[in-house]
Amino acid sequence: MVKLIPSATSNKAKTAQSPVLTNDYPLPQESRAKKPKQSYKARYSEHGIVDDIGVEKRRVYQYTNDAGITVFSDNPPVENSYQVLLYQCFACRPDSTIDWYHIALNTKSYKAFVDNAAKQHHIDSALIRAVIHAESAFKSQAVSRVGAKGLMQLMPLTAKDMGVLDALNPADNINGGSRYLAKMLKQFNNNVELACAAYNAGPSNVAKYQGVPPFPETQAYVKRVQILYQRYKKAL
Template sequence: MKQGCLLVFIYLLAATAQAETSKPHFVAKPSNKSVLGKAIEASKVSLNVTPEAKQGDRVYHYRTVDGGLAFSDRAPQQGHYQVLLFDCYACSPKSNVNWSSIPLFTTLYQQQIATAAQRYQLDPALIRAVIHAESAFKPAAISKVGAQGLMQLMPATAKELGVNNAFHPAENILAGSRYLAKLLDRFDGDIALACAAYNAGASRVEQFKGIPPYPETQAYVERVQILLKRYRKA
């Protein structure tokens, strides 16, 4: 396993210890696939992530039969698990997803999104596009740098916005929408710059006087705008 992957999961272990009781769980369906390959074990933590695992890939977190924590890029064959992410869903420049035809999430969290849109004077389609790009509507998502929930709030940002539980959909959507509205105000309503700031930080956008020359950020901004147009028409 690459050293980077190991560092990622050391962090995830710490984050999981704090959030495990409040994060939604999913039940694994029976599978006829082979049993998970041999994992690296340390302090009862199993890491079973292939070297090919990359940004945007799903990572499954669950407890083994002996009570240990396990992280894998394959879902367990039975029991409960949580879905984590290496990074935001739309950030990988090498993504082979067709963003112009990928299925949309038009019905999830309708009330929460409507409430946030009204409170912060935002286009509901923009909120939905950002959620799609950030987490693919996975409320339990955690990025490799620790961003949490549907709109991938960093712990410091969540704290500043008064969030008690970043994995609670309503709280996350309200806080993420509030932050997005602040960025839109800061960049005079420019959606591309606000989204770039949401991804890379407002100071980076100001430093480069535009979308930063980071492949991940450029890919993210482009895909959010594609999703925005599609959600507006949906």
């Protein structure tokens, strides 16, 4: 659980305002009764909710307190308007409880698209499949909170640069994502670890840190893609 540290209680309660939702996620009806106001500090944890592909989504409430400080909490504020942020990722959560050595593989979905992209861009189809699994768990309509789309979670600018017209179209997405992955492999001398790090965190960060960036999400992602890659190589 996220540890919440309440501050001093105010003697005056204010009228509650309606929540502001930015992601269309349905919230339960929270009690809006007047209560002593609290401010919160939050640390991330295993607490979350699970979506339909088994990925934990963090429900984090963002609001501005009376001191003008932006606060993130796993509980909604009593008196402030707030936004709801859902943090979701399949293979980049450092505290994921998924057993990556035994999670079921998907060797059949989009086979023609994966094989064609592997042949066209001269990369291993097992690596493409590992990245798809890590990015979206083969969910073609997946859209992240920062706008990455489709099976290989292409950002709009990357999709444009790779000639992808519709990032939610499986064929276009796999071809564009594979083309970008091949570009990262070429840039980092066919080092799969660095190419995957660049795919996740950007090539500039890999160059800056001269290796896998020290971001927990990226380090977890790279490790898990490599596990999946080795497993797909054996399975295909």
